[in-house]
Amino acid sequence: MGFLALGLVFCAFVSLSDSYCFFSAPTLGAKHCVDGNDNSLHLPGTTWTSSGCLRCTCFKNNDMRCCDRMGRAFTETEGCIVKYDYRTCTFEVVHEKDSTIKCKYGAVGK
Template sequence: MRMKTFLACLLVLSVSVAVSNAACYFQPFKPVNPGDEIKGCYDSEGELHEFGSEWKTANCLECSCFRDGISCCSTYATPVGYDEEKCVSIFNKETCTYEVVEKNDHSKTCPVYGMVG
């Protein structure tokens, strides 16, 4: 029963990642010394997170702490397929989104024909 539950969760996760088009990575734990007890997940800032917890980083990643490592996914998509000669994409770290605007007039948005994560 436990294996079926694990496989079902893995399937849901793989489908949701494909649908969201997010860029994700998994960082497994590497104990400093064999047999060391792992008490949680340390993020890139050195902050300890409890197993099962989730957090958002300053770099717009959503991370989760598991007993075997940390999983992080980007929360934004990068615009592609716009007129790069006339327009520029600007990333807003506060909202974790891109805005594509005219280079000469940032008050005018440009059409975007695709996004990649």
């Protein structure tokens, strides 16, 4: 019982230290990891970037770990918007109507 409690505490610290990553357990009998964005199959030992800009690794036991490569931005300037480019896994924050206005923003993740 003590090991279970210790394991739960450890899991809490892992999630606090890297909140933009997640683990996915394999389906019973699966021989591949499945990318949740496009349902593509990946062999154990491979790493790829998904169409949603997640960097994923399929481990030998078919556990999968994915981390956000791009981060997510939020604007602090009225009239500014975030434009995400999922081909390059980048974003820019621009004013919707006036490109000379500098946008104040923050980002989380990555």
